[in-house]
Structure formats: structure tokens, C-alpha cells
Amino acid sequence: MFSFFKKDKSAADPAVSQPEAPATEEAPKLGWAARLKQGLTKTRQQFTKQLAGLFGGGQIDEDLYEELETVLLTADMGVDATQTLLKTVRDRATLRELKDPRALKQELQEALTELVLPLERPLDISTHHPYVIMMVGVNGAGKTTSIGKLTHYFQSQGKSVLLAAGDTFRAAAREQLMAWGERNGVTVIAQDGGDPAAVAFDAINAAKARNIDVVLVDTAGRLPTQLHLMEEIKKVKRVVTKAEGSAPHEVLLVLDANTGQNAVAQVKAFDDALGVTGLILTKLDGTAKGGVIAAIARSRPVPLRFIGVGEQRDDLRPFVAADFINALFDDE
Template identity: 40%
Template sequence: MNNKFDNNTSEKNQPIWENLKKLKKQLLTAFSDNKFDNETLIELEDVLIMADTGPKTAKEIISNLSEQVSEDSYENSKSARLHLANIINQRLNKLCPNEPISIKKNQLTVFLLVGVNGSGKTTTIGKLAHHFKNNGSKVALAACDTFRAAAKDQLNIWGEENGVTVFSSECSDPSSVAFEAVTNSIEQNIDILLVDTAGRLPSKKNLIEELKKLNRVLTKALSESPLYKWIILDSNTGQNALNQISQFREALDINGLILTKFDGINKAGFLLTLSDLDNLPVMFVGTGESIEDLSVFDAKKVGNNILGIAD
């Protein structure tokens, strides 16, 4: 798996860093007079809001910064910048998983992937299959998107490219397809089953009820085996993603997040707002169109690029 968090990226993978550089430049400009005062705080808050951090989060960050910077150091912009770097890094670190993914040989682990239409869910499943297989796991896919006509074909293509089994059925009930996939996976000693679901708006109550049923069936079928429920989000959704997460969490106890199109993110401040959510770590980010363009989220690298602090 390529590490697209390396700053020495190719041209097609530069947008995330270009956007972070823009945010970094704006923040550093606020410190350029080598002094730190109330006007600097106001300017910093404006910069964060314009970067799609969100007014509430931006205010909390600036309030925290104001408390940490003592009156004696108000004339020292370098000291204030280091305080801000620490605040931002602390927020980004909250996006990192507290525990590693639990995967054991000959014990099935299931990943239920959900999200709205167009978030890149099926493509991400193909990348996840590549990642887990390369790490020595026996992987299979479950085609539980019975709503979109081309979904099964698309998943079969990813299955062929990865050399993994795709469990599908002519049945139109996603829960039945999932149950059969789990049964077959256990019989075939599959380590990881990635479950593709139909893209849906959380406002569509019938589709959310279908998702709840799918969750119940998987939970019952797996007994004590691990079941991860991850939401897939387009990085450029920005603040609107918070509503999506909240509504999906009414149906599922979402415990992980994958950000797609991270190589083209133009709302870097959105990451700071995500850190306000409880127990929702960023597991991976999609950094391109290739099957290998999936990276573990690197909070330190992102934080350092925002504030221009060396590793």
C-alpha cells in the first residue's frame, strides 16, 4: 500500500497538500508581525472558519489558545504558534483509532460499509480487499447492494482484480444475501468479509430500516465474532458530513470512518470538526483512483503540514 502521506507525492496527489499549504500560509500570515494579541486571535478564528472548520469548533480552538497563552507571552508569536500546533495536533490525534483492528486467522471478521450515494463506497471496498489480502488475510466480498443494477457487476470486477471470492445472490433482500455470505465465509475459512450496501440518504426511512435489519441479521449470525460498522464519506462533503454521520448513527453504532477523495480535499478545516465526534476514528483515507491508493490516516503529518512544524 502506497503511503500517500509522503510529501514527495506525484502531481495527481498534490491537492490535499496544496490545500493544507494554503491553510498553513493563512495561519502563518496571522503570526507574521512577530506579535500576538487579540487582533491575531480574531484573524486566526476567521481563517479557521473559512477553511470549513465550523464556527463552533473554530471558537473553541481560539478560546483554548487564548487560555494557554499567558499575558507575558502575548508578544511572542512563535510561542503562540507552538501552542496552536499542539491544540490542532491533539484534535487530530483524537481521530486515530484507540485499538488496532481485531483480525485473527480462521475467525471471521465482518466489515459493514455504509454511506450515501456517490461517496466511493464500492471502490473503497475494492481497495480494502487489496489492503487486507496483502496483509495475509483471506478476503471475500458480499454484494448486498441489491438496489443499484450495476453494483454487483462493479463488485465482481473488484473481486476479479483482487483475486477474492464475491458472494452474491438473485435475492433482492440484502439481509438474506448477507446471512448467506456469512455462512459461506465460515465454511470456507474466510478471515475478512467486506459487505457492500446500497448507497442511501439517511432521510430515506425505508432504506434506513433495511440497514437496521441488515445489522441485526449480521449481529445474530456472527455471535461473538467482530463486526465493524464503518461509514464512507467524501472528504469534500465538509460540514454537511456531520449530519450524515449523526443520522446514520441513529440506525447503526458506527465505529469507524473512511474518507474518500482525500487527495482532492478542499476543506481541510473539516478534519478539526470531526474530532468533536465521540468514538469515530478515521481508519483509512482514499488518496487516488488506483487500487493501492488507500492510506492509514496520519494525524501527525496532517497536523504538521497545517502549522508548518517539522516532523
């Protein structure tokens, strides 16, 4: 067992060496709204370019609605969400007796905002102490990086954080988490191999002893079809509950936006197996498939706690439906 400690009263152990303070990053030059718009560039450019051609003139007819259906599907919104949006736009166009196709753009923007709004449910960590969060997802989704960014987010709110390196199957994952722990100046509970459930158990007990606010438990990445591995992560959850009766207080599924509709399948599979309470959608800056948020909202509306649009530590922020949709449609 070995750990990193930040220099605070919760980790005053003279027997353990202290990490150097993380390097100071250059302050972001853009505010969050601007970075969100910048991060959605690929999705927005594809989406708004098609909408501009669609709503640029002509008349509202069946041909227009068929083309709109194609645009929504191309943006990876999925069949169910696309049909829901089309019906809403049709109904409003009829009710308001719209004749100009340009008016449909505003109707579509409002309909999209309403569709994804139920996903906007910010994470409240004030209900338990320590607040235990299990992080799950497939390999490559950005799970460990998201843990590092979440640590920074909670620290910015004045909360103390402890990390559990529960991905004992991949040595690189443990080392990566330790790097994030050192960078943020927080404790990382880890083992050389061993049982991931035991790491989680030790981390929760350590958090209690040190009066830590938030515990982030990393887990091994796995595909939802790997049933034996899914059983192992269920064991981790049971042991977490054994360590703290009300925990885990949150099971966060990390999704890579680049996977598009496959992300919807992951939500369903992990939710069925573990009872997912929240989502993190990463790498929105690297894909044109940001419309998958609409697909998730329609098929399995698990709260979207955070979205990631960049590489900086503070590029992971709470999901706000109106901000996201405005950034998607703002083509100026």
C-alpha cells in the same frame, strides 16, 4: 447467485471459473508521507497561505484571534472545534507569555494534533474470525471503491477477504464490486436483485466454510433522511448478527471529504441509527475541506480508521493524527 474466486484453498471449486490475476500496478514512486502531503495540497495551500499572512508579524491581540477564527472556519473545522482551538491557543499564549505571533503557529499545530488524536484508533481484526465489516454511507461517497482498497490493504497483511455485494438496488454497484473482486482476486457473493440481507447472510456462511479472515459487506447508499431505507439497512445488520452472533464487528461509515460540514451530520445520523464504530474519509486529495476532521473530533469522535488521498489501491491508509497534521502544516 454467482461468485468470483481467487485461486486458493479457501475457494477451490472446480465448477466455478477462475478470474484472471489482476493487472500489476506500477509501484508508487512516493512514500506514504509524501503522498499524504501531496493529497492534502488543496487544504494545505489554502490553510497555510492564510496562516502565513496571520502569523507573519505584528502582535498578538484580539484582531489576530478574530482573523484566526476566520481561517479555522474557512478550513471547515466547524464552530465547536474552532472555539476549542482558539481557547487552547489563547490559554497557552497567556501561560507562556508569548509576544511573537509566529510562535502561535506551533501552538495551533500542537492543539490540532491533540484535538484529533482521539480519532486515531487503528482497526484490530484479530478479535474475531471471520471478522465481519459492514460498509455504509451515502451514494457517491466512495463506498464501493473503499471496499476494493480495503481488500488490498487486508491482503497486504496476509489476510483472506470475501466480499458481499449487498447493494442490490443499484446494478452498477454490484458490477463495480465484482470488478474490484476480480482485480484483487477475491470471492464476491452476489445476486441479480433480491434481498441484501440474504446476500450478507450467504456471504458470512461462505466465509465460515472457507476459513476466510475478513468479510466486507457492501450496502445500498442512502441519505440519513430516507427513513425507510435506514430501516432496511438496520435489517441487514440484524441478519448479519443472526448469521454470526458477534457480528458485525465493525460498522464503517464512508464519508466524502468534499461534503465538508455535511459529513458531520452524516456521522451523527448513521451513528444514531446503526452504532457506527469507525469512519473512512475519502477524496481528501480533491478538496480544500480537510479540516472537517477537526469538526468530527469535536462533535462526534468516532474512530477515523482510514483516510483516502488518491486513486491507487494503496492510497487508503490508517489515520495517524501526527502525520495528518504535519502534512497539513508542512508548507515547504
